[in-house]
Amino acid sequence: MSRISTRYLAKRLxxxxxxxxxxxxxxxxxxRSMPGSFITNMITPEMHPSQVERLREIWGLNEPLWKQYTNFMVNYQTGEFGRSPMHKEPVWDVIIRRLPRTLILFGAGFVVAxxxxxxxxxxxxxxxxxxxxxxxYTSGLTMYSMPAFWIAWLFIWLFHFELGWLKSTYMVDQFGVADWTPWLAMTNILHHIALPLFSIAFVGWVGAMLVMRPSMNNVTGEDYVFLARAKGLSERTVMMKHAARNALIPVATQAIVGLAFLIDGSVxxxxxxSWPGIGKLLVGAVLEQDYPVTQAAFFILAVLIxxxxxxxxxxxTYLDPRIKFGENS
Structure with a gap:
């Protein structure tokens, strides 16, 4: 019988x-509280006021605020993000081109951490x-106290400028079409992703360790651990199959917080x-006051979290058999 309550799952949705x-x-x-507007960059001194008004009409900025809000809520729930004034193309095309790059980098960082x-x-x-x-433990706390961007700059100085081992910018090198092969693409991406991945994982793993360590220590005195030892199971089996599984429950809670921090750190x-993902896109969109891209990027990140x-x-429910999802004990 499933431990997941369908009624409670519907409530959670x-x-x-x-x-x-x-x-x-x-x-x-x-x-909308940001000063100025993205059409400011489109306006020239030679433009007639009617042309400026036409620009505002095209981008929907002349409509009442309540109508802009209604259109925004309806369009975003149907996947219609509009067009980007900065990129001159549909926002969805811009997002879908950048999103996999962020997922590759921070997904790998999350798995490693x-x-x-x-x-x-x-x-x-x-x-x-x-x-x-x-x-x-002391070394981990020291790492955890270091800002991620400072670690990134330190790695760039050491592995790129001093040793010359790894690339520090972009996702791939520029090749001609004739030179591009699957093997070259894979090795080139790995060469570029190593430094940002190390920067993320260098600090990220400590958060999971700090939660797992006391949780693991707490379960060592539980009855089922003594019973497993009394059965003659090896210390490694008792530790990994009996104690660690229950100790992982708080780590699962912390993982979502860690994921949120990783996504925030993408900027x-x-x-x-200079990794061409959502974070870098978001910075450019905010600086250029590109409302459609800024809103869409934040929206995608919120959906992921x-x-x-x-x-x-x-x-x-799969980590702890005692938990019944949505049912009172």
């Missing part, structure tokens, strides 16, 4: 949808108080490394 509506409303207000972090936290929590635990990391939060809730 409704709450997620309402949360998205609230975020969209706040986004609309914040973007939340593979290394829980594993290190599992061992430190199991052998808490040892000299190895103290050294790694800084992508700007430092809300979806991941819902997936995390569902994942609880």
């Amino acid at each position: 409704v709450v997620s949808y309402l949360t998205l509506l609230v975020i969209m409303t706040i986004l609309f207000v914040l973007v 939340y593979t290394v972090g829980p594993l290190v936290g599992m061992y430190l929590g199991w052998w808490r108080g040892t000299s190895k635990d103290k050294i790694i 800084l990391i992508e700007s430092v490394f 809300i979806v991941m939060r819902l997936v995390t809730d569902i994942a609880y």
Whole structure:
């Protein structure tokens, strides 16, 4: 029998949808509160006032604010993001071209951070108080206190300028069509993604470790751990199959917070490394006051976080058999 309550799942979907509506409303207000307008860059001194008014009409800026808000809410829920005045093409085309690049970089960073972090936290929590635990824990806290953009600049200085091992800008080199091969594309992307990925994972794994370590330490005294040992199971089996599974539950909660921080960090990391993703696109759109792209980029990031939060809730039921999704104990 499934531990997921269909009724509660439906409620969570409704709450997620309402949360998205609230975020969209706040986004609309914040973007419209920015000084100036993107059509300012289109206006020249020679233009007649009627031409300026025509520009405002084309971009819907002459309509009442309530109507702009209604159009915004309806269009964005149907996937209609409008056109970008900066890129001169549909916003959706701009987003869909940049989004996979952000997902590749930060998806890889998330996987690395939340593979290394829980594993290190599992061992430190199991052998808490040892000299190895103290050294790694202190080193992790030191890393966690460092700003991600400072780490990025440090890596660029060391691995690009001093050693010349890795690329520090863009996603790929420029090749002629005749020179482009699948192998060349893969190796070139790996060569470029290494530094930003190291910068993300260098700090990101510590958050998962800091949650997993005390959680692992707490479950070492549980009855099922003593029972597993009494059965004659090896220490490694008891640690990984019995203790670690239950200790992972708080890490699943922290993972969604970590994902949100990674996505927020996309603006800084992508700007430092000139990575052509959503973060760098967002910076350019804000500076150019490109309302459609700014709104769409924030909207996509909000959808990703809300979806991941819902997936995390569902994942609880598979991490802990005692949890019944949406049912009272």
